Amino acid sequence: MLILLFDTALILEKSILVIVLFLITLGVAAYSTYGERKVAAFIQDRLGxxxxxxxxxxxxxxxxVKFFTKEDFMxxxxxxxxxxxxxxxFMFVACMTSAVIPWGTQLTIFPRPVDLQVADINIGILYVMGFTSLGVYGIMIGGWSSNNKYSLYGAIRAxxxxxxxxxxMGLSIIAVVMLTGTLSLKEIAAQQTGFNWNIWYQPLGFLLFFxxxxxxxxxxxxxxAECETELVGGYHTEYSSMKLGFYLFAEYINMFISCTIIATLYFGGYNFPGVDPGWLGxxxxxIVLFAKIFFFIFVFMWIRWTIPRFRYDQLMHLGWKSLIPLAILNMLLTGAGVLLFEN
Amino acid sequence: MTLYLFLTLAVVSVITALLMVFSKSPVRSVLYLILTFFAIAGQYILLNAQFLAVVHIIVYAGAIMVLFLFVLMMLNLNSDTEPQKSTVWKLTAGIASGLLLVTLVGALRGSIQISTPAEANGRVGLVENLGRVLFTDFVVPFEIAGILFLAAMVGAVLVGKRDLQV
Structure with a gap:
């Protein structure tokens, strides 16, 4: 009976955490659209x-409201x-990743300590990679099933x-894993106490990951994938109403999750020098983690409104001929460093 | 609970695999195959092999199937372009592959001792053990597989640069 009671409490606790996380994710994504326009307006000297x-x-x-009330065209x-x-x-995959992120240490305001992580699976970072790699299906299927050549081009590009x-990305994560010796995001975050952040050991890795x-x-x-000067609207050309809304919204969720992963892997997660993550119950x-996340979301927006779009061949050249060799170099350097200093 | 999960996943994987074979449109076939992979990944998790499950998803569903879809979409293959064989051909192929299945099941049934996951150590499928085993007991096959992959990669690059004078 006691075990049953305990399990019920655990299930209840996790369910509440999942719902709260879901609402926060949607809220952040919604207000990122607002933030994006305000940042764009600021950079272009407008009001927004x-x-x-x-x-x-x-x-x-x-x-x-506008998305919901528009005509749903097919x-x-x-x-x-x-x-x-x-x-x-696309939306589902975007929402799934937040399950393994450690949002903080523990809440102590309740009679029992509540872990601020939905699931501490010991392969957390691989789980994130898995769902990232699945994200492409929403785009591909959407672009292909629209039966429009611009959509298809967008899907293939994406x-x-x-x-x-x-x-x-995977190669730069391997360097972090070699450094920390674990695949669990909880342990990666816990190791970076105070100012002992991974960014100091992995500056190149961070740049590549970013x-x-x-x-x-x-x-x-x-x-x-949605280069409007060449492809009309890219993979979602034929979408309208809330279906289009889902695509746009999921992109902001992806951005939020990416910033969270960056903050957790390289910038100490919920750690900050002089601040005990256990304060305020x-x-x-x-709070610390979200401050970091919002900063990175701002950087994402800043880059979007400052740097012009690449050409497609430039994009491929950068990916295959610069980033991958650099990531392998970073991996080798990290391996040498681990061998020299930790043994 | 585990039994029910196993049965659900098994039924899902068999149904999606059949749908993959019988589907007329190649793109749908690929999507059904992805669902099959998910069901199989679920089986891995039930066997406590989380690492294998996630790598299965990343490699097969996340990369290889994307390339399949990519090629299908590039060539715009759909049910109209799919070659249709006559009923005699289908019947022949069905009987031939069915016989192969019977032979395989018959051959494997007696030769392999299947141990249930309950007997094994609960942490056997986790990354630490897997890595240790790969780099001690199975280091030679592991390295050979690595060289094979490297050769395949070099070959792929060479095929891609066919117009180059070699």
Whole structure:
């Protein structure tokens, strides 16, 4: 009976955590669209959205209403089921990754300590890689099933780009794994106490990982899949209403998750020098982590509105001929370093 | 609980594998195959081999199947271009492969001792053990497989640069 009670409490705790995380993810993604426009406006010396609510703060809400009330159009020659399924698959994959991220240490305001991580699986970082590599299906299926050549071009571009950059991404993660000696994100975050962040040991690895995240999120300067000057709208040309909304929204979720992974792998996760993540009943950890995440989301936006888009062959050259050799070099250097200093 | 999960996954993998074979459209076949891979990855997790499950997803579902889809979409293969064989051909192929299956099952049934996961150590499929075993007991096959992959990669690059004078 006691075991049953304990299990129920655990299931309840995890369910609440999942729901809260889901809401936070959606909220951050929604307000990233607002943030993006404000940052763009700031960089281009404009005002940005300022009509809906104070400072335009209700703009994401207005956008949502607009997406839901638009006509849901479907091309005649589309593969019906796949066309409907694709945006959902994209959104689903985007939301799944947050399960293994350690958002903080423990909450102590409840009678029993609550771990701020949905699942501490011992291959956490590989789980993230797995879902990143599945993200491409939503784009590919959507682009193909629309039966439109521009959509297909976008889908093909996206898939080859994501596969190419996954290699360099994986290689730069291997360096972190060699350094920390674990695949579990919880342990990786816990090892970087105070100012002992991985960025100091992995500056090149971080740079590579960051560039690859930009490419994996289909963000400018690597947003070839939806390059509107060449491809109309890219893989979601034929989508409208909330299906299009799902695609756009999932991209912001991907961005949020990428920034979280960057913060966790290289910037200490919930650690900050002089700040105990256990303060405020354990809420200090998430606050620190979110501060880092928001900073990186800002950097993503900053890059988008500053750097022009690459040409497709340049993108491939960069991925295969610069990033992968550099990542292998970084891996070798890390291996040598681990061998020299840790044994 | 484990038994029910196993049965569910087994049924899903068999059904999706059959759908993959019988589907007329090549793209749908690939998508059904991806579902099969997911079901098989679930079986790995039930056997406590999380690493194998995730690598299975990353390599097969995340990379190889994407390339399959990529080629199918590039060549725009659909049910119209799929060659249709006559019923006699289908029947012949079905009987031939069925016989092969019977032979294989008959040959494997007596020769392999299948141990249940309950007997094995609970941590046997985890990364630490897997890495240790790969680099001690199986180091030669592991390195040979690595060289094979390298050769395949070099070969792929060479095929890609066919117009170059070699």
């Amino acid at each position: 959205p300022n009509r809906a609510g104070p400072f335009g703060l209700l703009q994401p809400l207005a956008d949502g 091309p005649n020659a589309a593969e019906r089921w796949l066309y409907i399924l694709a945006p959902g698959a 898939s080859s780009q994501m596969i190419s950059y996954e290699l360099a 560039i690859c995240s930009l490419a994996e999120c289909n963000r400018a300067p690597f947003d070839m 354990g809420f200090m950890g998430p």
